Structures are given as structure tokens and as C-alpha cells.
Amino acid sequence: MAVLVIAEHDNSELKDATHKTVTAALAMGGDVDVLVAGKGAKGIADSAAKIDGVRKVLLAESDALAHQLAEAMEAAIVPLMAGYDAVLAPDTTTHKNYMPRVAASLDVMQISSVTGVESADTFVRPIYAGNAMATVQSTDPKKVVTVRTTAFGAAGNGGSASVESADAAGGPFKAEYVSQELTKSDRPELTAAKIVVSGGRGVGSAENFAIIEKLADKLGAAVGASRAAVDAGYVPNDYQVGQTGKAVAPELYIAIGISGAIQHLAGMKDSKVIVAINKDEEAPIFQVADYGLVADLFKAVPELEAAL
């Protein structure tokens, strides 16, 4: 039994999601290798080699892999699968993009966003926005799995695996990278933050979102948002927490002016402590909150920020 884990990185930093995916892979049993696919990513491979429990790291580099585009990732991973029984990747947008291509090429049904590993072929995954949990057993000869990383602890950094180079198929490919506009922020990353402060429709405008951000900065927290706030244009799409946005599970999640639609709850209800501030005492968010404050957010949030 051998499992290949695909690393989450941006060519400059290896992300924690990789360590969490390694934890899920180790739970399946057998040897765990990590593939770092990128460009100028030798440093990433060296970091991955330190992850506890990793047997070896494969480094595939090419121009086409620099942005981990779908066709290039498929072409790099599929030939490697001759030597593996399973491939696991974090369920971030990078990997959600190409993993189904890998699965279809291998004629395998993908098992998406698993939150539990029962055995080498049996997994638990949320369906219906997390309103039900399905335990599924794969009958395919190889498993293609994406991992909801918030459900797994991060493997440590005490290992010393070897790094080998792997082939990166050269293409040509039919899609190419043009550009990206990444939200620049000095705040912690939403999915990795210990504290997340999120605003919803109740915040009312993009300008008003500043009070959410001020509170977040006071707490050293990441800023999130409900779909309603993103759709209304208060904040960019990458702030969205929920079924179709990001799943977060911080130590503390503060939901401000968020009613608590099931789609939003799906993305944050695994947080350790949930605080809700909302003026509507009937808001469903209070049903999942450990601490609820029924108050006008425009009064309560500045007061909270000043008192911390």
C-alpha cells in the first residue's frame, strides 16, 4: 500500500494543508510520499521532506506546473499512479480543479472532501452542506481523494525523507495561465487562522466592513464573510466561508451580522468556540453559537474592540 499526497504550496511556501493531508494519508496505512509540483520549488520539496511519516518527496517542475493548472497536474500525476494505490490532495481550489481529471483518467470515482478515514478504502464525507455525513467505501482499484483539511491535525516536522525528481509532462496544453489578482493582506490566512471574524449582510456596506476588520486586527484574526456579504460586494469572493466557499475550523469564530444560513454553517460549525453578534434574536446562528450577544453590531463591535 502506497499513498501519494499532493503538496499545497505557492512555490515560495509549503502550506499547512499539506501536513494535514499527510495525517489523513497515514490513517489509510502504508507508505506516504509527497509530490511537489511547481516551478523553482526545490525549497518546498526540502520542507516537505521534513514532514513526519513521509517516505520520500517527488519534485516535478516545469513552466506549465508553475501555476498548477489542471491539464499539467493531470499529466504529471496520472503516470505516477502506476506506483500508488491512492492519491490525496487538500480540498482547496487548486486541487479541486484538477483532481476529478486525475480520477476520470484513471476511471475512478473521486471521494471528495473527506473528514474521516475509516480504513484504506472507507471514508466519511459531508453531503448536503454538512447536514448529513456519508460513510462510503470505494470499490475502485485506486482511490482518488480530496481532504477537508480542517478535520485533520497537522503532521509534525521531525522527518528527514529523501527528495527525488519526477517527470513533468511538457504539454502542449490547451489552457494557459494569464494573470492573477490575489487579495493582499497582512492578516493570517482564513483557513489557517486561530481566530476568524466574519461579517454578513447585517454589516450593510463595504465601508462598514472596516469595523469587522478593526476587530480582527485587534485579535490578530483573519476576516471572513457570509455569501450574502460577498454577493453584495462588501468584500472579495475569497473571504467567503460556507458550503461553496472555504471551510474553517478556528479556535474562535466570531459571526457578526450573519443570520446563519445552512450554507454558511456548513463552512464554520467545526470551529471550537463560536460567538454570534446579531440584533435578531431569532437568527439561526444563535443555535450553533456558544456565546450569543443580541445587540446592534454597530454599537457592540466597536465596544468589544475598545475593551480588548
Add this chain to the structure above:
Amino acid sequence: MKVLVPVKRVLDYNVKARVKSDQSGVDLANVKMSMNPFDEISIEQAVRMQEAGTATETIVVSIGPAKAQETIRTGLAMGIDRGIHVTTDEDLEPLAVAKILKGIVDAEGPELVILGKQAIDNDFGATGSMLAALLGWPQGTFANSISKDGSGLKVVREVDGGLQTVKTELPAVVTTDLRLNEPRYASLPNIMKAKKKPIDAKTPADYGVDTAPRLKTLKVTEPPARKGGVIVESVEELISKLKDEAGVI
């Protein structure tokens, strides 16, 4: 160009899923069903492309039970030209769906297939990219905007860090994200007109696809319940609870 839009009939997004007591799945008896919300966005995109003269013909396809025809009619009422209904009472996995869609693409020859990025029932998020792989086509997933760019397409994608733009050749597969557009409501005259639009009846066997499931569902359970906590009276009380009781700040 000809545009194909696959759609799925799912539990309405406002209805909370209830797990069956025998743990065999989610109870879908006598509950409101609708078109998957992402698929409505796909339909809207195709109709707008037709209105702009980019799309020459639009086809909506649904693979599902007899009632999936209502979902196809919804697409027709929004402005799609014609429908294909692949009838099956099985709950097909994305891999089988992608294989049937490949058969339809081979028969119809569209240059663009627009799908929702995920169905909100099983949340696999796999069909679009699987179809692209089976066809050997490029893809632009999680689309925030789509525009014609020379002989290809420019797709702005919603990614974890922000937005990423890719250029794809045609034919291509695009999957839609929430901010691509706001789907229209079908007008009454258009709903009446849709009743006359043609729907081809097909079966999975017409495309020679083995639809046997690869995943065995062992059980479906309620998620661990989260108990509501306490309502605090003031900001001071909230801070003291977070410091002393929860120890998180």
C-alpha cells in the same frame, strides 16, 4: 457556437436535508426539489451568450428520473432552445454522469459545455473536470466571468487567494461559480413557450455507459450536533466568558 448545459434536479437549497432513520440516505419523499443553483447560473450564462450572438444554439440536458423533465423545462423557460432527458432512476455518480455527457457531446458536437461547479446534494464537485478529462478538453472551473478571446475563451476563476485568469482553446468545459451572473426568472409567456420546445428522450444505454456505482454508501448519519450555548447580556460578559470560561482570547 453550440453550447451544452447539463443540469441536475436536487433538494431545494432552502430545504434542510433530513437523514432517514435507517441511515440509508437523505429523505427526498415529498420535499421541494429544484434546479441545482449553480446550474441556473450555467443556464443564464448560455442564454446571455445566445442573446449576445456568441452562442448559436443552446441545449439543456438532465440525467435523472421522469421528474427531471421539469428541471429541463425550467431551463427551456429561461431561454434554452431544446432539451435532452436521459432517463434513469439510479442516483448516478459524477463519473457515470461525465461518461454519458461525453456521449452526448460526441453526438451533438458543442464547442462549449457549461456546468455548475458542484451539485448541492452530494457536494462532489467533480462532473465538469471529469468530463473535460474524458474529452481531452481544457477547462475553466469556478468561473467568475467568461468572455470570448480570439478563437478561445478567457475565464476569470474564483480561487482561494482571489481571482485567476486563464485562456483556453475551444472546445472547452467551463464550470460556474456564484458571482458569474444572477439567473433570471422565467416569465409566464416564456414558461408557456417552453412547453412546446422539444425534449429528446434517451437512456444511459443509448450511450453505452456502464453506470454501476463505484462507491458503496455504508451509512448516512446526522452530523454531530452542536448545542446552542448561552446568551450573554453585554460586551463585558462576552469578554469575560471568552477569557475565563473558553480561554480563547
